[in-house]
Amino acid sequence: MNQNQALPIPANDPFGKATTGKLGMWLFIIIDGLSFAGLLIAGAALRASAPSWPAAGELLNIPLTAFNTFLLICTSFTMVMALNAIQKGDQAGLKKYLTYTMAGGLIFLGIQVYEYYHFIVNDFLLNTSIYSGVFYVTTCFHGLHVLSGVIYIACILYAASKGRYSADNWDHVEILGLFWHFVDLVWILVFTVIYLI
Amino acid sequence: MDDHKSVYIKNAIWLTILTVLEVGVAFIDISRTGQIVLLFAFAATKMLMVAMIYMHVRYETKVLQKILFIPIPAGILFTIALMYDIPFRWVY
Structure with a gap:
């Protein structure tokens, strides 16, 4: 049975064909977005009251992080292509694009760990300054989201390998996509606020 | 190539172009206020593009x-x- 036909949808339903799972993910995204907003606003408040703040590129590696941003954009593309594939019943395409997305997420995390390693050996630690505190807390919080996303993709990929999804059953892939795109969307703001401004 | 795929590719290309412009703006010699306004404008545009096209909010x-x-x-x-x-x- 088609996932969108499982329950009759009232004509005046304010959420249209969105499933309860999808609405749940949207609700989570709103709450999680507010968590990120809290961190970024706190960072902005600390910055506004700090006596000095490093300029863009003074301490942080902008080209490397710009590449990471490009990588996340690419993974958003592969994720939406995974959904596009399974909506047409292309299971091989779904697995291929999910694997690309997971690989992109892992490379992103690898680059972030590399960045942290260089900071740590140069004594740029969490408690070095207000700036370092804001940097580590915000980027770590985002990094944990990427890690969660990679684990989430692995779970969906495992289910896909068992042939669970089809042209009539792709709700879980869509919900995973919403989470992954949210992680990309938030990184756009984190990159701008923490690295460029 | 189906319509959706071409839209997704174009979106990814524009997001990349905006990222490059953003990095450029961070280093060009303009007023601090102008820089911040431009950076937030680029970021907001990119976020809107991800939400509307990749997250299908427009639907x-x-x-x-x-x-x-x-x-x-x-x-x-x-x-x-x-x-x-x-x-x-x-x-x-």
Whole structure:
């Protein structure tokens, strides 16, 4: 049975064909977005009251992080292509694009760990300054989201390998996509606020 | 190539172009205010592109769209209010 036909949808339903799972993910995204907003606003408040703040590129590696941003954009593309594939019943395409997305997420995390390693050996630690505190807390919080996303993709990929999804059953892939795109969307703001401004 | 795929590819290309422009703006010699306004404008455009095209928000109902977008001006107002409050609350 088609996932969108499982329950009759009232004509005046304010959420249209969105499933309860999808609405749940949207609700989570709103709450999680507010968590990120809290961190970024706190960072902005600390910055506004700090006596000095490093300029863009003074301490942080902008080209490397710009590449990471490009990588996340690419993974958003592969994720939406995974959904596009399974909506047409292309299971091989779904697995291929999910694997690309997971690989992109892992490379992103690898680059972030590399960045942290260089900071740590140069004594740029969490408690070095207000700036370092804001940097580590915000980027770590985002990094944990990427890690969660990679684990989430692995779970969906495992289910896909068992042939669970089809042209009539792709709700879980869509919900995973919403989470992954949210992680990309938030990184756009984190990159701008923490690295460029 | 199907229509959706070409839209997704174009979106990825524009997001990349905007990222390059953003990095450029961070290093060009313009006023600080102009720089911040441009950077936030680029970031907002990119976020909107991800939400509307990759997250398919443009296909959602008006009610859901309102629920998703209403917290944004609320957050901006909260930030502005907090900034005005800083001189009175934050003392080192």
